[in-house]
Amino acid sequence: MNIREITKNVHYVGVNDRTTDRFEGLWPLPYGVSYNSYIVKGENKTALIDTVEIGSIRDFFHSLMSQIGSEGIDYVVVNHMEPDHSGGLNAVLEAYPSAKLVGNKQTMAMVKGYYHIPDDRLLEIKDGEEIDLGGKTLRFYFTPMVHWPETMMTYVKEDGILFSGDAFGTFGALNGGVTDQEMETDWYIPEMYRYYSNIVGKYGRFVQKALEKTSGLDIKFICSTHGPVWNGRIGEIVGIYDRLSKYESEPGVTIIYGSMYGNTAEVAEEIARELAARGVRNIKIHNAAKSNLSDMISDAFRYEGLIVGAPTYSMKIFPPVEAFMSAMETREIKNKVLATFGSFTWASASHKLLMEYAGKCKLDVVASLEMKHAVNGDIHRAISELADRVVEALKK
Numbered sequence: 001m002n003i004r005e006i007t008k009n010v011h012y013v014g015v016n017d018r019t020t021d022r023f024e025g026l027w028p029l030p031y032g033v034s035y036n037s038y039i040v041k042g043e044n045k046t047a048l049i050d051t052v053e054i055g056s057i058r059d060f061f062h063s064l065m066s067q068i069g070s071e072g073i074d075y076v077v078v079n080h081m082e083p084d085h086s087g088g089l090n091a092v093l094e095a096y097p098s099a100k101l102v103g104n105k106q107t108m109a110m111v112k113g114y115y116h117i118p119d120d121r122l123l124e125i126k127d128g129e130e131i132d133l134g135g136k137t138l139r140f141y142f143t144p145m146v147h148w149p150e151t152m153m154t155y156v157k158e159d160g161i162l163f164s165g166d167a168f169g170t171f172g173a174l175n176g177g178v179t180d181q182e183m184e185t186d187w188y189i190p191e192m193y194r195y196y197s198n199i200v201g202k203y204g205r206f207v208q209k210a211l212e213k214t215s216g217l218d219i220k221f222i223c224s225t226h227g228p229v230w231n232g233r234i235g236e237i238v239g240i241y242d243r244l245s246k247y248e249s250e251p252g253v254t255i256i257y258g259s260m261y262g263n264t265a266e267v268a269e270e271i272a273r274e275l276a277a278r279g280v281r282n283i284k285i286h287n288a289a290k291s292n293l294s295d296m297i298s299d300a301f302r303y304e305g306l307i308v309g310a311p312t313y314s315m316k317i318f319p320p321v322e323a324f325m326s327a328m329e330t331r332e333i334k335n336k337v338l339a340t341f342g343s344f345t346w347a348s349a350s351h352k353l354l355m356e357y358a359g360k361c362k363l364d365v366v367a368s369l370e371m372k373h374a375v376n377g378d379i380h381r382a383i384s385e386l387a388d389r390v391v392e393a394l395k396k
């Protein structure tokens with residue numbers, strides 16, 4: 001059995017990267033990442049779908065050779081231009097001098113800008129256009145902003161395969177198998193939440209458009225650019241992307257706080273205990289100075305309640321909490337039950353500034369409190385009231 005053959009004459013030629021520390025130079029990769037690339041062999045022509053990040057080029061050619069040997073490539077389809085997928089383009093076009101690079105108008109501008117690829121190597125296609133490889137037909141669906149403006153998906157109608165670009169992708173390298181039938185894939189689900197919220201999170205309405213556009217297709221395999229090929233779990237995976245892109249969340253509360261000397265942390269811990277006492281069972285608490293921003297964003301997307309607190313620091317929000325709120329604003333976070341708490345010693349700022357962030361996110365604050373110096377009887381009462389209001393709002 002060739003574990004890389006997804007279905008007859010469609011092969012996985014991607015690579016695992018277990019070396020890079022941070023994706024996009026930002027997001028931790030504790031379990032690595034895969035850069036997925038695929039070969040589609042028709043009776044007359046062969047197409048390569050996407051390439052890999054430049055640092056993995058040697059592994060990529062080994063992977064490619066293992067599947068096609070000395071056979072040629074006629075088309076190199078660029079579903080997505082971000083360099084984690086386009087880094088291998090120049091090397092591939094050099095190795096296969098008669099291959100044409102296939103993409104849309106936006107792709108063409110980017111390949112010229114990034115890689116100086118000459119016009120005579122480019123084949124621009126339109127939305128809905130098809131290329132016949134002989135018994136395998138590639139049909140192109142433009143899906144802009146999932147996750148860049150040029151992103152598109154490629155569908156092989158004879159096999160029901162959707163090459164979906166970043167959509168339905170996850171962090172995490174592939175452990176031996178390629179499809180979800182060939183390996184345990186439960187552990188990718190939290191990595192999918194993290195991947196979606198960190199990378200694609202800002203573009204929910206475009207993901208919705210893409211889901212709508214491809215909803216009538218008969219899909220047997222989803223071949224994303226990252227993570228497993230989905231086959232047995234397609235309904236579940238599409239459901240996760242559908243919910244996340246609608247900013248729908250699960251029962252639970254994320255508490256994000258910063259604290260210099262433990263007083264604001266005390267408020268965070270007490271809020272959590274008060275919520276637990278009122279029956280909230282899924283509570284995630286992050287000290288923003290210690291947790292990774294990636295995990296905080298992921299939990300904030302995943303759970304319906306969000307409570308954020310910070311001391312005043314040089315008349316601003318304590319910096320790691322400000323970074324988190326800025327990430328929420330960037331991702332246009334919606335549909336959250338939000339509460340805030342601020343603290344100060346001699347001049348108040350964080351309380352007001354957290355409220356301003358809520359306004360910029362167009363979120364209502366269901367409860368807030370402000371503490372001067374340290375926890376006292378009034379603060380205990382305010383915490384209890386805040387927990388009441390959050391639980392009430394969650395019930396709605």
Ligand code: FEO
Pocket residue numbers: 080082084085147148166225226
């Ligand atoms: Fe995996 Fe948007 O690149």
